[in-house]
Amino acid sequence: MKVKSTQIKEPLLRMVKRDAVSPKKAWEIRAIAFLLSLVTGGLLILVLGHNPLSVYKSMVVGAWGSKTVMYETVKLAVPLLITAIGISFAFKMKFWNIGAEGQILVGAVAAGAFGLFTAHIFPKLPLVILMLLAGMAAGGLYGLLPAVCKAKWGTNETLFTLMLNYIALAFIKYLMNGPWKAPGSSFPKIAMLVPGARLTKVLGVHWGWILALVLVVAAYFYFNKTKQGYEIAVVGESNDTARYAGINVSKVFMRTMFLSGALCGLVGMLQFSGADYTITEGTAGGVGFTAITVAWLAKMNPYGMLIVSIFIAMLERGSNTIQTNFKIPASASDLLIGIILFFMLGCEFFITYRLILRGKEEHHG
Amino acid sequence: MGETRDYAVKMHHVTKTFGKVVANKDVDLELKNGEILALLGENGSGKTTLMNMLSGIYFPDYGDIHIHGIPVTIRSPKDAFDLGIGMIHQHFKLVDVLTAAENIVLGLDGKTTVNRKELNKKVAELASRYGFEIDPSKKVYNMAVSEKQTVEILKVLYRGADILILDEPTAVLTPQETEKLFAVLRNMKADGKSIIIITHKLHEVLSISDRVAILRKGEYIGVVETSETNQDQLTEMMVGRPISLEIERPQLERGEKRLKVVDLTCLNGDGIKALDNVSFSAYSGEILGVAGIAGSGQKELCEVIAGLYPTIGGAVLYTDEREDGPVKESILGLTPDQIVEKGISMAFVPEDRLGMGLVADMDMTDNVMLRSYKNNKGLFVDRKTPKKVAEQLIEEMEIVTPGVDTPVGRMSGGNVQKVLLGREIALSPSVLIVAYPVRGLDINSSYRIYDLLNEQKKKGVAVIFIGEDLDVLMELSDRVMVLCGGRVSGIVDPRKVTKEDIGLMMIQVNEQKEEEDV
Structure with a gap:
């Protein structure tokens, strides 16, 4: 029997962990994944009976083609970005806050409490500041609750934060149908914010975008340069190590979740006073969940989140455009976004591992 | 053939x-x-x-x-x-x-x-x-x-x-x-x-x-x-080359009683006593070896002293006759940072190096500052000092790594241990607790670690060494405490007993053998 005899039954496909991948190689893989996603999406468009190139072009034009659509794209990106930054606070310490939706909603409600009912008392500036603080405080407290329970009784934060989303949603429905129902309206809806209290526009979009950019820098600084950021990183890696280092893990949980919730609450306030001018069940509109994708794709790096949130906002705007221009159903354009995100998330696997076909590996010996 | x-x-x-x-x-x-x-x-x-x-x-x-x-x-x-x-x-x-x-x-x-x-x-x-x-x-x-x-x-x-x-x-x-x-x-x-x-x-x-x-x-x-x-x-x-297998045991005059542990009792997760009336003393300038079958309470003992594990009874008393005035404290129940606040420098090299002692994904600088980042006033962390310490450690401890920016999880077991022990020694401790410090290390690294422990002993540190290899424990330690099922079955002079004696003590507690407080 010769040496080669045992080679024959090698498994067809093997997974091998790569050594550290150079950034250049990683970007190559991402670029290939993006192209492949366009090709796959193109097949879908072909099946629907359209020219993929013109559909893709119309997506880009629909997002960036004119000032008006650009404003809309930025308006979509702002809440995504701030929410992503907010949840990355929690995610960095491996606290799975999927309650951003709820935190956004309570933020909006708290801002609404001032915006809708005290606009005649306060001048604009103090009113906006009041709304801002109220929104952040409400979101923060709503985020603090699961942290306190986890610190005290070890509750599961994933379930806890998820359930709080539904409570916030139900609360808004109650407000719409009851105490906050707009006077004279036959529909269950909440009144509009008076124009005088709406956020000022800077270069066409409410100033929330400037705040978002400031937060990107601030968050990066917080994570990398401050003691609190360092503590978050240590807690995220191992609670035992954190205790060993003399870090009060419960305190870090609570402090960080308050910040995380406060940023999400800020989004609620911005959406209310800068974009929608009212509060509905759709005020959060899935931003709290999409932001999870943003944070992961950016690997919790705030600058990465800036790019990813603009990219996703573009996809969403673009998908609206192709729905109207090509009569492509909403479900199909959502599928298209799904395909692109699937490839982008999936390629991270190929950055960590490579696959080896049977017999393709060179042998030592 | x-x-x-x-x-x-x-x-x-x-x-x-x-x-x-x-x-x-x-x-x-x-x-x-x-x-x-x-x-x-x-x-x-x-x-x-x-x-x-x-x-x-x-x-x-x-x-x-x-x-x-x-x-x-x-x-x-x-x-x-x-x-x-x-x-x-x-x-x-x-x-x-x-x-x-x-x-x-x-x-x-x-x-x-x-x-x-x-x-x-x-x-x-x-x-x-x-x-x-x-x-x-x-x-x-x-x-x-x-x-x-x-x-x-x-x-x-x-x-x-x-x-x-x-x-x-x-x-x-x-x-x-x-x-x-x-x-x-x-x-x-x-x-x-x-x-x-x-x-x-x-x-x-x-x-x-x-x-x-x-x-x-x-x-x-x-x-x-x-x-x-x-x-x-x-x-x-x-x-790959000839190597001396002798472990040094410098003969020193034993110093003051640094740590007095009295009737320490704690429970494990199932409510069973993990430590049962454990009493002993650790002296400055000696290595106290701790022997026992795995899971006899070694982990709990270390963590109780380091302020990481709850107890249901006992006391841990710390004494240090320093030049700037004596420090006498009862440290049981204090958290690690409270112990530091009392002015006590207690170094602890835990058994789980990457799960407790270090953060695998962080680089050497960030790991070096794990125990000292709070010393810096203000909101921000100072990475300059720990970076210098890290560079010094690489040189002094002969740590093999591409640089201070490499995550410690990527380093080999021996080098990881050198980072951990090096950081703890850099705290200039008065008590040094090491749990299984040479587990998984090659012979060379192991002997380097023994040398480092001896150096600390010579500096007057009270060293508590949890070991598993009885030969090493008996050659390195000045006294050996044997644990059996969470109880102290004896504290012996390794020069006067055989390995078999210690082996017996590891599996049964001899009731007559009360701790001789020598």
Whole structure:
């Protein structure tokens, strides 16, 4: 029997962990994944009976083609970005806050409490500041609750934060149908914010975008340069190590979740006073969940989140455009976004591992 | 080389790589029928990887395997079983709530119902044939480590294995238990079984094996007849150059009583006493060794003193007659940062280096500042000072790493330990607790660690050294405290007792032996 005899039954496909991948190689893989996603999406468009190139072009034009659509794209990106930054606070310490939706909603409600009912008392500036603080405080407290329970009784934060989303949603429905129902309206809806209290526009979009950019820098600084950021990183890696280092893990949980919730609450306030001018069940509109994708794709790096949130906002705007221009159903354009995100998330696997076909590996010996 | 039929196992040109790491490079290994072959090598030399390929856990990249002269392909542990190969792993794979006999037949083909009486009889017969002492109807959760190991071995024998591989079987045993195991192995050999025993303890190799195969850094160095070799030759083959195996024990005048531990009692997660009225003192300028079977309360003892584990009774008193005024504190119940606030510098090298002592994903700088980042005033962290310390550590401790920016999780075990111990020593501690500091380290790194501990002792630090290798404990320590089931079964002078004495104390508490507070 010769040496080669045992080679024959090698498994067809093997997974091998790569050594550290150079950034250049990683970007190559991402670029290939993006192209492949366009090709796959193109097949879908072909099946629907359209020219993929013109559909893709119309997506880009629909997002960036004119000032008006650009404003809309930025308006979509702002809440995504701030929410992503907010949840990355929690995610960095491996606290799975999927309650951003709820935190956004309570933020909006708290801002609404001032915006809708005290606009005649306060001048604009103090009113906006009041709304801002109220929104952040409400979101923060709503985020603090699961942290306190986890610190005290070890509750599961994933379930806890998820359930709080539904409570916030139900609360808004109650407000719409009851105490906050707009006077004279036959529909269950909440009144509009008076124009005088709406956020000022800077270069066409409410100033929330400037705040978002400031937060990107601030968050990066917080994570990398401050003691609190360092503590978050240590807690995220191992609670035992954190205790060993003399870090009060419960305190870090609570402090960080308050910040995380406060940023999400800020989004609620911005959406209310800068974009929608009212509060509905759709005020959060899935931003709290999409932001999870943003944070992961950016690997919790705030600058990465800036790019990813603009990219996703573009996809969403673009998908609206192709729905109207090509009569492509909403479900199909959502599928298209799904395909692109699937490839982008999936390629991270190929950055960590490579696959080896049977017999393709060179042998030592 | 003899007839192929004389060999139970022949592995030729076996190569296995993980990414860029070559775990085994062109290794040959031959096991004769009815012999005990010791597979010797330092940690990371590829012993376990090689055996995992024989037992079907890994598939070789290259090379061929012959069992009883027949070329075979082993793709899964089941293939290995079918060929009569059984491996007893370092970490036991037993179901706690089942009995010994149930664990032994678990996963075997058979009828849907089990006749437990008959099964127990069969297991008992098998056990007595080789001289095992076991109660087949005992539940695994009631078993001591050595009993669990017996179950693992019987499991393999019950399945009809005639080639047995034991991965570091003595690491968890007392000297007496080791002797028993060796007696069983000799019985099995007499019965015609072929056995490979993985170990890095030289005296065990010499006492049990017929031949010794040596691996170094994944490469096959050679095989020698046990009767024709000695410790020095084996060390040299294993390490690559001659090395002195003496451990220093500097003779010093013992200093003041630094730590007095009184009647310490704590519970484990199941509400059972993990420490039971533990009392002892640790003195400045001495190394107090702590011996005991794994899980006798060592982990809890360290963590209680370091302020990481809750107790239900006792006291820990700290004294330090410093020039700037004496410090006398009761530190039980304080958290690590409260201990620091009292002005006490307590260094602790925990057993779980990357899970407690260090953060694997962070670089050296961030790990160095883990214990000191709070010293800096204000909101921000200062990375300049820790970076300097890290660079200093690399130089002084001869740490091999691409740089201070490399995550410590990427470094080898020995270097990780040097980072951890180096950081703790940099705190200029007055008490240094080290738990299993040389586990997984090669000989060179181990001796470097012993030197460092001696240096600290000479500086007047009270060193508490939790160890598992009794030889090392007895050579390095000034006194040895033996733990058994969470209780102190004695504190002895290692120069005046034998290894067997300590082994006995590890398995039973002698009630008469009260702590002599010398």
